[in-house]
Structure formats: C-alpha cells, structure tokens
Amino acid sequence: NAGVMQNPRHLVRRRGQEARLRCSPMKGHSHVYWYRQLPEEGLKFMVYLQKENIIDESGMPKERFSAEFPKEGPSILRIQQVVRGDSAAYFCASSPAIGGTNEKLFFGSGTQLSVL
Amino acid sequence: EDQVTQSPEALRLQEGESSSLNCSYTVSGLRGLFWYRQDPGKGPEFLFTLYSAGEEKEKERLKATLTKKESFLHITAPKPEDSATYLCAVRSNFGNEKLTFGTGTRLTIIP
Numbered sequence: 001n002a003g004v005m006q007n008p009r010h011l012v013r014r015r016g017q018e019a020r021l022r023c024s025p026m027k028g029h030s031h032v033y034w035y036r037q038l039p040e041e042g043l044k045f046m047v048y049l050q051k052e053n054i055i056d057e058s059g060m061p062k063e064r065f066s067a068e069f070p071k072e073g074p075s076i077l078r079i080q081q082v083v084r085g086d087s088a089a090y091f092c093a094s095s096p097a098i099g100g101t102n103e104k105l106f107f108g109s110g111t112q113l114s115v116l
Numbered sequence: 117e118d119q120v121t122q123s124p125e126a127l128r129l130q131e132g133e134s135s136s137l138n139c140s141y142t143v144s145g146l147r148g149l150f151w152y153r154q155d156p157g158k159g160p161e162f163l164f165t166l167y168s169a170g171e172e173k174e175k176e177r178l179k180a181t182l183t184k185k186e187s188f189l190h191i192t193a194p195k196p197e198d199s200a201t202y203l204c205a206v207r208s209n210f211g212n213e214k215l216t217f218g219t220g221t222r223l224t225i226i227p
Binding site: 004031033035040041042043044045048055056058059091093103104105106107108109110 | 120147148150152157158159160161162165203205207212213214215216217218219220
C-alpha cells in the first residue's frame with residue numbers, strides 16, 4: 001500500500017513562472033490537505049479538499065494560489081507568477097475520513113520549491 | 117486563534133539519557149493533540165493522538181501525556197535513531213479540520 005505520493009520532489013522556477021505541485025493520496029483516502037513549511041517555521045495549513053470540493057481554503061493566499069482535487073487524478077496545488085517568498089517545502093497529507101480514529105493525517109515527502 | 121508552543125527548540129542528549137519535550141497549547145475546544153516525528157527531507161510521520169486530559173500513550177521508548185494546557189513527550193533511554201524533529205499539533209472542535217503545528221523540537225542523540 002503506497003503512501004502519499006508527491007511530485008516533483010524538487011522544483012526550480014524563475015520569478016513569474018508557474019509552479020504545479022502534485023499529490024496522490026493514499027489508496028482509499030478521500031481527504032487531502034496542503035501545508036507549507038518555511039525554514040525555522042512550523043507547518044502552516046493552506047487548504048483542505050475532498051473530491052471535487054474545496055472545504056477550507058482559509059490558509060491559502062488570496063492571489064496566485066489555487067488548489068483542486070478532481071474526481072480522477074491527483075490533487076494539484078498551483079502557484080502562478082511565483083515570487084522568491086514562495087520558496088518553501090510544500091507537504092500534502094491525506095486521511096480516509098474525519099472523526100474518531102481515522103483523524104490522523106498521513107504526509108507525503110514534500111515538494112521543495114525554489115524560486116530564482 | 118489556536119496556538120502551539122514547543123520547548124526547547126533543540127535538545128542534545130547522550131544515548132540513554134532520558135528527557136521530556138514540552139508542547140503548550142491554547143485552543144477553542146480541543147478535539148485532538150497530535151505528535152509527529154519529522155526526519156530531514158521527509159514528511160511528518162504520525163506518532164500519537166491524545167484526546168482528553170489524563171490520557172497517556174506509549175510506543176517503544178516514547179510516551180505522550182496530556183493535561184488541559186500542555187502535552188509532554190517523554191523519551192526513555194533514547195538511541196541515536198531517535199534523533200529527529202518532533203512536532204506537536206492541535207485540532208479544534210470548531211470550524212474546520214486543520215491542524216495547527218508548533219515549530220518543533222530538534223532532538224539529537226549522541227552515541
């Protein structure tokens with residue numbers, strides 16, 4: 001049973017380009033979360049999605065950032081017109097459901113985004 | 117706003133030297149407190165969930181405890197492979213499913 005798969009592991013972009021980060025949740029998991037981690041800072045919540053629905057995007061910057069989790073295929077975090085401040089590790093997590101013992105999140109290994 | 121503060125930021129121990137990591141939290145209705153371990157270049161790995169004051173959970177050399185204001189991660193007779201960053205997070209009863217994380221304690225066990 002494969003874990004949460006993220007790709008690419010490392011992504012280099014120049015200022016103004018677009019970054020697309022992909023996340024395939026664990027098999028059977030229908031809930032996906034995106035977090036961002038800056039050096040010396042904790043993981044910061046960005047967005048929570050279920051299939052075809054954005055449930056909570058309260059941690060997502062209002063501009064340039066978007067996320068989707070289509071019926072088929074991986075979840076995508078998209079950053080348009082990247083700036084140097086977007087450089088960070090982006091982690092995806094998944095869970096099978098909410099409530100009770102299924103509440104723990106399983107994290108992927110992350111995508112390290114570097115903006116030149 | 118939910119807040120999590122972890123201390124110390126970094127801790128160096130000799131192999132076999134037991135200690136505790138602290139996680140202080142403020143949350144509007146605790147739904148769960150989570151401990152994760154994170155190795156360099158990897159994502160967090162789940163360790164424990166605690167739900168109510170007085171609850172304790174153990175796994176190998178680790179034991180997590182919870183009060184109404186803080187949680188401790190006790191490490192007994194640690195080994196070098198226990199070296200990692202330990203993260204604490206809380207989930208609130210109100211609003212949404214997000215976890216609010218602390219900045220972690222970077223633990224180094226010296227052989």
